[in-house]
Amino acid sequence: MMMVPVLLASLAALPELGFAHGGLSNYTVGDTWYRGYDPDTPAEAQLGQPWMIQRQWRTIDPIFSVDDPFIACNDPGTAPPSYIPIEAGGNITAVYYWWLHPVGPMTAWLAACGDDCTTVDVNQVEWFKIWEGGLLEGNLAEGLWYQKEFQRWDGSPALWPVTIPSALRPGLYMIRHEILSIHIEKKPQFYPECAHLNITGSGKAYPMKEYLLKFPGAYDKHDPSIEIDIYTEEAMETFNYTIPGGPVWTGA
Numbered sequence: 001m002m003m004v005p006v007l008l009a010s011l012a013a014l015p016e017l018g019f020a021h022g023g024l025s026n027y028t029v030g031d032t033w034y035r036g037y038d039p040d041t042p043a044e045a046q047l048g049q050p051w052m053i054q055r056q057w058r059t060i061d062p063i064f065s066v067d068d069p070f071i072a073c074n075d076p077g078t079a080p081p082s083y084i085p086i087e088a089g090g091n092i093t094a095v096y097y098w099w100l101h102p103v104g105p106m107t108a109w110l111a112a113c114g115d116d117c118t119t120v121d122v123n124q125v126e127w128f129k130i131w132e133g134g135l136l137e138g139n140l141a142e143g144l145w146y147q148k149e150f151q152r153w154d155g156s157p158a159l160w161p162v163t164i165p166s167a168l169r170p171g172l173y174m175i176r177h178e179i180l181s182i183h184i185e186k187k188p189q190f191y192p193e194c195a196h197l198n199i200t201g202s203g204k205a206y207p208m209k210e211y212l213l214k215f216p217g218a219y220d221k222h223d224p225s226i227e228i229d230i231y232t233e234e235a236m237e238t239f240n241y242t243i244p245g246g247p248v249w250t251g252a
């Protein structure tokens with residue numbers, strides 16, 4: 001009887017190695033680092049802390065369904081009290097550690113909160129895409145994806161810089177970073193994390209309706225870019241990949 005728990009324990013440890021998932025740990029703006037939520041640190045030490053700027057994500061595991069309400073801002077997505085200050089036109093860099101998946105698109109989104117990001121419903125706000133990176137060269141199966149170029153194997157943080165459109169009207173916004181990994185056939189993995197931004201500036205622009213999407217709602221599970229098998233002969237001969245979620249709004 002002693003063997004059973006030992007065996008279970010060692011089996012339970014294996015997926016950590018075989019399926020190393022991940023998430024967005026910190027943000028930087030200029031030289032300032034903003035610590036994000038850490039699933040490996042007790043929630044009590046982080047939730048509601050005055051320094052917290054990121055919505056809570058309970059685990060490094062992915063979300064598998066485009067219809068999952070947590071596809072907006074992960075599970076449970078509990079709001080932080082604080083905001084990262086940033087000027088429109090400035091860059092925010094998302095920091096990941098040990099990001100290991102190489103295939104699939106990465107997208108960054110904003111949603112206006114109105115007076116207060118802590119009370120918005122992340123499934124009801126309207127998101128617009130401000131950045132995307134997908135297949136950089138080659139075919140779907142063996143080509144170079146931004147996701148692969150971004151990852152680091154030496155333990156240094158993987159950095160993902162995104163520019164806030166300079167024309168955007170100032171206000172309180174959520175930023176949503178999503179990595180979509182498609183290395184398992186027809187089993188897409190979504191890794192979304194959200195943070196709160198206080199965007200300053202003198203811009204007046206705001207995207208028109210065709211850019212505004214909800215999560216869930218932005219994606220169709222039968223989208224050929226989402227319900228995809230890259231291990232086919234056809235994929236070996238496909239050199240384009242349409243990133244889901246519509247066009248990028250640059251404010252221009």
Ligand SMILES: *[C@@H]1O[C@H](CO)[C@@H](O)[C@H](O)[C@H]1NC(C)=O
Binds near residue numbers: 025026033035036037
């Ligand atoms: C970055 O995130 C990690 C993991 O949550 C945390 O341990 C670390 O303190 C953060 N670094 C900074 C500089 O905020």
Ligand SMILES: *[C@@H]1O[C@H](CO)[C@@H](O)[C@H](O)[C@H]1NC(C)=O
Binds near residue numbers: 091
């Ligand atoms: C933001 O990043 C872009 C691209 O790397 C760079 O050209 C620009 O100078 C940066 N802007 C600021 C304000 O740092």
Ligand SMILES: *[C@@H]1O[C@H](CO)[C@@H](O)[C@H](O)[C@H]1NC(C)=O
Binds near residue numbers: 083198
């Ligand atoms: C947002 O930034 C402006 C300008 O610095 C500041 O007056 C305002 O209090 C900030 N709002 C929040 C909610 O942090």
Ligand SMILES: *[C@@H]1O[C@H](CO)[C@@H](O)[C@H](O)[C@H]1NC(C)=O
Binds near residue numbers: 224243
């Ligand atoms: C590649 O382009 C073709 C023609 O526009 C399109 O039908 C197909 O869905 C694209 N493939 C991917 C994976 O985006």
Ligand SMILES: [Cu+2]
Binds near residue numbers: 021022
């Ligand atoms: Cu994973």
